Amino acid sequence: MFSRALHGRQALCSGLPRAAKALQRRARRVDLDAASFLPRAGSFSSPSSSSSSSVPLEVPLPGLPELEHSRLLGDLPGFAQALGKACRVGDGGAGCFLVTGLPPRLQDLHEELLETARAFFARPAEEKALVDYRQSPQFRGYMWQGAENTAGRVDEREQIEFGREETLLQIEKEASGRLFDRLRGPNLWPQTPPTLRPLVTAWLHEMEELSLGLTRALALSLGLEAEALDHYFQAPHLQAKLVHYPQPSLASYTAQGEDGLGLGVGAHSDSGFLTLLLQDEVGGLEFLDSSGGWVPANPVKGSVVCNLGEVVQLMTRGVYPATVHRVRRPSLKASQGLGRISAPFFWNPSLNQEIEPLNLPGATPPKLVGRLGESQNRMLRSYGMNAFKSLARSHPTVFARHHPDLTCMSDGQVVRRDGER
Numbered sequence: 001m002f003s004r005a006l007h008g009r010q011a012l013c014s015g016l017p018r019a020a021k022a023l024q025r026r027a028r029r030v031d032l033d034a035a036s037f038l039p040r041a042g043s044f045s046s047p048s049s050s051s052s053s054s055v056p057l058e059v060p061l062p063g064l065p066e067l068e069h070s071r072l073l074g075d076l077p078g079f080a081q082a083l084g085k086a087c088r089v090g091d092g093g094a095g096c097f098l099v100t101g102l103p104p105r106l107q108d109l110h111e112e113l114l115e116t117a118r119a120f121f122a123r124p125a126e127e128k129a130l131v132d133y134r135q136s137p138q139f140r141g142y143m144w145q146g147a148e149n150t151a152g153r154v155d156e157r158e159q160i161e162f163g164r165e166e167t168l169l170q171i172e173k174e175a176s177g178r179l180f181d182r183l184r185g186p187n188l189w190p191q192t193p194p195t196l197r198p199l200v201t202a203w204l205h206e207m208e209e210l211s212l213g214l215t216r217a218l219a220l221s222l223g224l225e226a227e228a229l230d231h232y233f234q235a236p237h238l239q240a241k242l243v244h245y246p247q248p249s250l251a252s253y254t255a256q257g258e259d260g261l262g263l264g265v266g267a268h269s270d271s272g273f274l275t276l277l278l279q280d281e282v283g284g285l286e287f288l289d290s291s292g293g294w295v296p297a298n299p300v301k302g303s304v305v306c307n308l309g310e311v312v313q314l315m316t317r318g319v320y321p322a323t324v325h326r327v328r329r330p331s332l333k334a335s336q337g338l339g340r341i342s343a344p345f346f347w348n349p350s351l352n353q354e355i356e357p358l359n360l361p362g363a364t365p366p367k368l369v370g371r372l373g374e375s376q377n378r379m380l381r382s383y384g385m386n387a388f389k390s391l392a393r394s395h396p397t398v399f400a401r402h403h404p405d406l407t408c409m410s411d412g413q414v415v416r417r418d419g420e421r
């Protein structure tokens with residue numbers, strides 16, 4: 001999907017011990033505090049080679065712009081201005097940003113969620129198979145390592161996927177009669193650890209609220225009314241995952257070295273509106289900048305990474321491009337044998353929404369290197385049908401098993417085999 005040449009740069013801190021990384025993070029935070037919370041243009045070019053001994057601790061690490069959560073509540077116009085700067089990739093923005101300084105309540109929830117995810121993935125394979133996603137017409141549940149691929153390569157990760165919990169009765173009452181209603185339904189909840197269900201439920205609720213605030217800031221940053229996009233999210237189609245990137249074997253580490261370990265998930269952009277991503281301390285997430293270089297999204301305590309999806313790109317005619325990202329396999333040093341845990345939350349429009357480009361006079365899309373053109377990655381205007389298309393294409397056997405009356409056409413449309421709508 002993306003050219004191999006783009007995979008060249010190494011995350012600056014991947015070879016550093018945890019204590020040094022913590023110190024570096026502190027150095028970067030101090031520097032940013034002094035310069036206010038606005039991103040610094042031109043701060044994203046990482047040197048093509050580095051070693052732990054050649055990186056002085058007082059030099060701030062390249063990183064993503066940091067937007068203080070408290071300003072989202074207390075100074076929406078100021079927050080929106082910083083968000084706009086971060087999303088305008090051609091003007092030196094990173095195309096994504098961190099929301100930092102989350103309230104302690106949310107930080108605690110995030111810590112517990114990461115711990116619980118780690119406990120779930122440590123359970124025996126037979127137990128995880130009880131919530132195997134192949135049982136779910138909504139493509140939710142546990143996916144073992146190798147079940148999914150991105151950019152033509154098998155992903156080196158296992159994951160459990162959730163959506164909004166809905167009973168069949170609820171869905172029947174509100175059914176639109178469209179095929180995408182089939183993506184609504186119940187989750188497959190593991191019995192162990194028992195804390196997983198309440199934690200994931202609380203997390204979805206919190207992320208929904210945060211996402212709506214960010215949507216309003218994004219609308220303001222485009223020169224629209226803050227609530228101008230709210231109607232897209234009356235019944236948002238939520239998707240969320242707990243993900244484990246296992247530690248590569250010692251043999252592969254020895255044979256290939258840290259640089260040769262490859263990717264946990266290949267370069268891609270997310271298909272929804274925006275993604276809020278929680279990650280543990282290990283690192284490995286990287287973003288593509290406007291010139292085709294990779295920028296590490298180093299973990300920052302008390303924050304989430306926010307990246308933009310293809311719906312935003314379509315709505316803004318590319319003025320805010322979807323963020324291309326990938327994940328390196330966990331380095332032996334950083335993950336200390338445990339692998340990496342992340343928790344992406346995907347904020348998507350309601351299934352029944354048609355996505356049309358907004359009227360943004362005077363705004364022009366940036367020139368970008370190393371991305372797919374619209375013709376190679378065409379989005380269907382119906383958000384719901386586009387979501388169904390993505391799932392059907394990624395998981396053809398689950399699609400065939402639960403939706404035998406449907407077929408996925410070469411243009412991506414999911415239709416009834418008998419031709420009825």
Ligand SMILES: O=C(O)CCC(=O)C(=O)O
Nearest residue numbers: 243270279285327342344
């Ligand atoms: O695990 C991560 O950090 C990123 C995951 C991701 O990009 C995805 O699942 O779409």
Ligand SMILES: [Fe+2]
Nearest residue numbers: 268269270325
């Ligand atoms: Fe992603």
